Amino acid sequence: MRILITALLLLLPTSVLAHEFKAGSLLIDHPKIVETPPGAKVAAGYLTVVNSGEGEDRLLAIESTTISRVEMHASTITDGVARMKQLESGLPIPAGKSASLGDEGTHAMFMDLTRQLKAGEKIEAVLAFEKAGRVPVVFNVEKRSAQKVERHEHQ
Amino acid sequence: MNTSRSKVLRTIRWVSWGLIAVLSTVLAVLWAQVRFSTEAEAKPYATPFQLTDQNGATVTERELLGKPSAWFYGFTHCPDVCPTALAEMAQVLKELGPEADKLRVVFVSVDPARDTPAILKDYVAYFDERIVALTGEERQLQQMTKARYIFYKKVGDGDSYEMDHTAGIQLVRADGRFFGTLDSHENADVKLQKVRRLIGE
Structure with a gap:
C-alpha cells in the first residue's frame, strides 16, 4: 500500500504536490524556484507565508548552503520601464493574513549561480523571520509556469 | 522712349x-x-548599427530587415521580466507554426559586459533556437537604442549591478517602420493577434 501511494505521488506533477513547512503560527507554502536557462546567473524563487498568529512577523532574509547569495527583490514596470530594487525591510507578514514573494513583482533572487538549476531539483534554504526565527525549508525547482504564456490554450 | x-x-x-x-x-x-x-514613414529600425550575434557574427540593420520582426531589450542577469518575455515570444513562435518563418524574434542584451555571445547562445536557445541574440559595444548599443526609443540604464556598481530597461516588445515592419508594441501586461492572446496582424500585412 505504501509503495502504491509513493508511486502515485511520484506520478503527480510537482506543482500539485504543494509542500509546506510550519514554524509556530506560520505556514510556509510551496517554496519554488523557476528552472533557469543555461548560462543564467540568477534564478527567481517564490513562496507564500500564512500567519495565523496574533502578531505581525517579517521575513528578513533567505540563506542557502548551495547558492551563495540570496536576496529579496521587487521588479516593477513603471512607464514601460522594468526596474528592480531590493526589499530593504524584508517581507512583512501581517497577523491573520498571508504574504507572498510573487505578489507585485516580488521574488527571492538566487544569485551567482555556478550551474543551471533544473526542474526536479530541491534547493535547501533557511528562512530567517523576525519572530519565528530560522526555519529550514526546501525550494522545489520547477519548469517555468505556463500560466501566463499558455492561458489561452485552455479556452 | x-x-x-x-x-x-x-x-x-x-x-x-x-x-x-x-x-x-x-x-x-x-x-x-x-x-x-x-x-x-520614419524607419527607426533602418538606422545603421553594427552588433554581434550569438554565433559571433557581425550583424547590421540590413540583415534584420526584409521581414517583420519583434524586438526585446534586456539582460540575462534578469530573474523574471526578461525570461518571461522570451518564454512568451517562444510561445508565439510555437503558436504560429509554419507561419513563424515570417517573423524574426530578436533579443538585444543591453549588458555587454556580462552577456557574451557564448552566454547568449545557450540562453536564447533554451527558449527557442530561432531567436536572434545581439549585443556589442556600448557606443553601438546606445546609438541604436536611442534611434529606437529604447531606454536602458545601469544601476549599481561592482558585480551585482542591475539594468533598468524598456520592458515592452517592439514590433517592426519588414522595411524598418515601427508597427506597434507588445506590452508586458497584455495577455498572450492579444500578443499573438498583434503578431499575426504584423506578419499578415
Missing part, C-alpha cells in the same frame, strides 16, 4: 514676382513632402 522703358521694367517686375510666387510654392511643397514623409 520713357514709356517703352517703363513698360519693360513693369514686365520684368511682374515676371520676377511671378517667379518668386512659383518658387515659393515649389519650396513649400518640397518642405511639406520631406517633413511629413519623415513623420509618417
Whole structure:
C-alpha cells in the first residue's frame, strides 16, 4: 500500500504536490524556484507565508548552503520601464493574513549561480523571520509556469 | 522712349514676382513632402548599427530587415521580466507554426559586459533556437537604442549591478517602420493577434 501511494505521488506533477513547512503560527507554502536557462546567473524563487498568529512577523532574509547569495527583490514596470530594487525591510507578514514573494513583482533572487538549476531539483534554504526565527525549508525547482504564456490554450 | 522703358521694367517686375510666387510654392511643397514623409514613414529600425550575434557574427540593420520582426531589450542577469518575455515570444513562435518563418524574434542584451555571445547562445536557445541574440559595444548599443526609443540604464556598481530597461516588445515592419508594441501586461492572446496582424500585412 505504501509503495502504491509513493508511486502515485511520484506520478503527480510537482506543482500539485504543494509542500509546506510550519514554524509556530506560520505556514510556509510551496517554496519554488523557476528552472533557469543555461548560462543564467540568477534564478527567481517564490513562496507564500500564512500567519495565523496574533502578531505581525517579517521575513528578513533567505540563506542557502548551495547558492551563495540570496536576496529579496521587487521588479516593477513603471512607464514601460522594468526596474528592480531590493526589499530593504524584508517581507512583512501581517497577523491573520498571508504574504507572498510573487505578489507585485516580488521574488527571492538566487544569485551567482555556478550551474543551471533544473526542474526536479530541491534547493535547501533557511528562512530567517523576525519572530519565528530560522526555519529550514526546501525550494522545489520547477519548469517555468505556463500560466501566463499558455492561458489561452485552455479556452 | 520713357514709356517703352517703363513698360519693360513693369514686365520684368511682374515676371520676377511671378517667379518668386512659383518658387515659393515649389519650396513649400518640397518642405511639406520631406517633413511629413519623415513623420509618417520614419524607419527607426533602418538606422545603421553594427552588433554581434550569438554565433559571433557581425550583424547590421540590413540583415534584420526584409521581414517583420519583434524586438526585446534586456539582460540575462534578469530573474523574471526578461525570461518571461522570451518564454512568451517562444510561445508565439510555437503558436504560429509554419507561419513563424515570417517573423524574426530578436533579443538585444543591453549588458555587454556580462552577456557574451557564448552566454547568449545557450540562453536564447533554451527558449527557442530561432531567436536572434545581439549585443556589442556600448557606443553601438546606445546609438541604436536611442534611434529606437529604447531606454536602458545601469544601476549599481561592482558585480551585482542591475539594468533598468524598456520592458515592452517592439514590433517592426519588414522595411524598418515601427508597427506597434507588445506590452508586458497584455495577455498572450492579444500578443499573438498583434503578431499575426504584423506578419499578415
